[in-house]
Amino acid sequence: MxxxxxxxxxxxxxxxxxxxxxxINCSETSxxxxxxxxxxxxxxxxxxxxxxxxxLQQINKPAVKTIQDPPESLIEHNQTSNLSDVFQLWSTSGESCPEGTIPIRRITEQDILRAGSISKFGQKYADGSKHEHAIVAVEGDGYTGAKASLNVWAPKVESRYEFSLAQIWLGSKDSETIEAGWQVCRTIYGDDRPRLFIYYTVDNYGTGCYNLKCSGFVQTNRKIVLGGTLAPISVYNGRQYDMTLKIEQHAKTGNWWLVFGKGNIVGYWPSSLFRELKGEAYFAHFGGEVINLKSTGSHTTTQMGSGHFDTEGYGKAAYIRNIQVAVNSPNVWIDLPDPEYTMEKENCYAIKGKYGKIWGNYIYFGGPGKNADCP
The missing domain is CATH 1.10.287 (Helix Hairpins)
Known part of the structure; x- marks a missing residue:
């Protein structure tokens, strides 16, 4: 430092x-x-x-154009289907960035102050014992991509230092990961809205960062904002919304490309960032994660997914559908081979996986955190 x-x-x-x-100083100083x-x-x-x-001047490059998110209440949604894609709130105004530029969420003084220090700003909480998951995993050498549609919710997060997310992980056998999904994290964004995010680390979360807060990911899309608000949000026992993400390795360069929604290429993680992920990934994970900062005696009330357990099913529990991985080079997309379902505290957050003709491999996952069976 x-x-x-x-x-x-x-x-x-x-x-x-x-x-x-x-x-509130009550001393008798003169x-x-x-x-x-x-x-x-x-x-x-x-x-x-x-x-x-x-x-901030060093981080924030001079803006060519500044665009504000419109109020969500002004957005009209097509109600002809009970299942629909998610888009970014800022794009509903019809705005976009000029050719040769990309949209970047501006970092403010308040963003840095919420993090507590410059060194912590944009990094993931590193203590693995505080992270709790409900995921489906496949492991073994040879993965060159992962894709799925992630149901979008706005789970309640107890502490501003905690988060709740749903994402795709691709990683090496040792210490490198590439991650993408949605998250609610007050420390980073200052609110409780679900945001599109990416993350990478090369040393088991010793370093690494979200979105474009450090050098690494190369964005090429002028219409997608990393860290931007997602809308609309799924409604309990009502209409459901999801977003499709795909991470795929380019056979010749080894770069890992990110695609959002229907063919929107966002950018790539250069292979030069990595040692092991210059080649194929060892694992692919899909599911939810929260941080529980409660030490002893009581579990956090931070929700995962919709805040409801997997057993409640469609419209109530969060889902991830059409889960696939890519193998070989050139990439061949396949259903999950021998998936394993993992959760640290099933009474707090749980997961259930199935296979269907329309949804392929899919999971229901999540939970309320603290409850009668998770004190």
Whole structure:
């Protein structure tokens, strides 16, 4: 970590302490001391804001055009079907970026402050013991792609430091993964809306980042926003919405390409980022994940999927359908060979897999977190 980042991290910590402690300070410090202390604190906050502003200038490239999300209430949806595709909220206004540019969600001062430090900004919580899953997995050398349609919900997340997501993972035998899906994460986005996201790591989550918050993923699409709001959202016992994602390796270059919806090529993870994923992936996983930051005595109330268990079925439990993996080169798409279903705490979050003529391999998954059987 360079010296400037160390300073920013220390000042961020100081700012949190000042905002929490100083307004309720009941000490008998003299007025002169208080005035001097207030001035020094104000000066430090000013320096902090200036450093963050400088960092944001480095991250945020100059905008050619700025586009706002329209209110979701203004969007009209076709009600002729009970199952429909998800799109991005910002695109409903008919806006798009000029040729030769891509849409990027602007990073703000509040985004960095929510993360707590520059070093943590854009990274996944690294303590694996705090992550809980309900997934279907296939493992063994030779996977060159994965695709599925993911049912989109807005699960309730208890803490701003927790998240809930549904995604596709492709990974190596050791420490490298490529991930894409939707997530609700207040720390990153500042709200409880489901967002399209990507992630990658090359060292088992020691480093890596979401979306375009660090160098790595090369976006080529001018209409898709990584980190952008997804709409509409599935309704319990009502209309269901899902989005289709595909990750596929290019046979000649080894780059991993991401496709969103009906043929929207978003961009690629260059093979040069990886050691093992220069070649084929060892595993493909599909399902849900949450972070449970409760230490002992009580489980988090953070929901996975719809917040309802797999046993409730269509329209109530979250699903992922038409799950396939690619093998060989050139890629051949196949149904899941010998899928395994995994969950750490089945009384909190569970999964059930089936196969059907229309949906192929599919799963129902999720749960409410804390409940009578998951105290």
């Amino acid at each position: 360079d010296f400037s980042i160390q300073i920013i991290n220390l000042l961020l910590h100081f700012l949190v302490l000042v905002s929490l402690v100083y307004p 007025n002169h001391q208080l005035a001097n202390q207030t001035f020094q604190q104000g000066e430090n906050v000013y320096k902090l804001k200036k450093m963050i502003a400088t960092h």
